[in-house]
Amino acid sequence: MAPVPRTSSPSPSVALSRDAVVAALRAAGCVFAEDEAELILAAARTPDELTAMVERRAAGHPLEVVVGWAEFYGRRVVVEPGVFVPRRRTEFLVAEALAQAPRARVVVDLCCGTGAVGVALAAALGQVELHAADLDPAAVRCARRNLAAHGGQVHEGDLFEALPAQLRGRVDVLAANVPYVPTGEVSLLPAEARDHEPLSALDGGADGLDVLRRVAAGARDWLAPGGCLLVETSERQAPAAIEAFTQGGLTTRPAVDEELYAHVVAGTRNP
Incomplete structure (x- = not known):
C-alpha cells in the first residue's frame, strides 16, 4: 500500500x-x-x-493494530504492534473446543498470541483455570492484558516448557493455534502479515507442521483423561496432522467449516 x-x-x-x-x-x-x-x-x-x-x-499496518483491537468470537481483544492478529477462521477452533468439552474447567491456550482463544473459551465456559503461553515476549505482554479479566496466567517459553508442572495430566482443553505456513510460502502471505507479524507465529517449517508435531507428541502427558487437544491446520496438511495426533496416542477427529474455510484437528486422551 x-x-x-x-x-x-x-x-x-x-x-x-x-x-x-x-x-x-x-x-x-x-x-x-x-x-x-x-x-x-x-x-x-x-x-x-x-x-x-x-x-x-x-x-x-494491519487495521487491528492501528485501532488497537480485534473482534473475535463476539468479543474485543487488545492487539498490540508486533503480535499475531487473531483470524476469524480460528473462531471455528473455539467452537469445536466448546463442543468437545462443554464442561471444561482447566484450559490452556498454547502459542497464544493475543490470548484471543483463551479469552473466548473462558468467556463461554465460565469459571475456569486459564493458562496461556507463547515464546514471544510481545505476545505474552499483550495476552496478559487480555486474560487479566478472566484471572488467567500467561507464561513465556517454548510450548510445554512454559507451563507450570502442576498442570500435567489436568488439562481439559488444550488449544494450540500453532504456526502452519510452510517456510517456502511465507513470502506469499499478504504484506500485513509478512511485514508486521512475528515470523515465529507464521513459519511452521518445511511442510508447515514442525510445531504441530511437537505439540501432538507432548500433549497426552498434559491432558486430563478425556481431555482434548485442538489445532488449526490447512486442508492439504490435515492428513499429516491426523497422523501426528494418532502417533501421539490421541483418538483423532478432523473437522471442517466450509464457510470460514477452517480446518481443525481434535485429539482426545482416552480415559
Whole structure:
C-alpha cells in the first residue's frame, strides 16, 4: 500500500473528514475503505491521532493494530504492534473446543498470541483455570492484558516448557493455534502479515507442521483423561496432522467449516 499523499493531508490540528479518510484508504488499496474508516474514526481521540492512524493503515499496518483491537468470537481483544492478529477462521477452533468439552474447567491456550482463544473459551465456559503461553515476549505482554479479566496466567517459553508442572495430566482443553505456513510460502502471505507479524507465529517449517508435531507428541502427558487437544491446520496438511495426533496416542477427529474455510484437528486422551 502507498502512504497517504502529503499534498492532500491537512494541518495536524485539523481533523480529517470521513470522506478524506475513505479517500486516503481507498487510494492505498483498502478494499473495505468505508468500513475501515468508521473504525478508525471511532478509535481516534484527537485530530493528530486520526491523521497518524490513517497514515499507518495506508502504509500497510494491519487495521487491528492501528485501532488497537480485534473482534473475535463476539468479543474485543487488545492487539498490540508486533503480535499475531487473531483470524476469524480460528473462531471455528473455539467452537469445536466448546463442543468437545462443554464442561471444561482447566484450559490452556498454547502459542497464544493475543490470548484471543483463551479469552473466548473462558468467556463461554465460565469459571475456569486459564493458562496461556507463547515464546514471544510481545505476545505474552499483550495476552496478559487480555486474560487479566478472566484471572488467567500467561507464561513465556517454548510450548510445554512454559507451563507450570502442576498442570500435567489436568488439562481439559488444550488449544494450540500453532504456526502452519510452510517456510517456502511465507513470502506469499499478504504484506500485513509478512511485514508486521512475528515470523515465529507464521513459519511452521518445511511442510508447515514442525510445531504441530511437537505439540501432538507432548500433549497426552498434559491432558486430563478425556481431555482434548485442538489445532488449526490447512486442508492439504490435515492428513499429516491426523497422523501426528494418532502417533501421539490421541483418538483423532478432523473437522471442517466450509464457510470460514477452517480446518481443525481434535485429539482426545482416552480415559
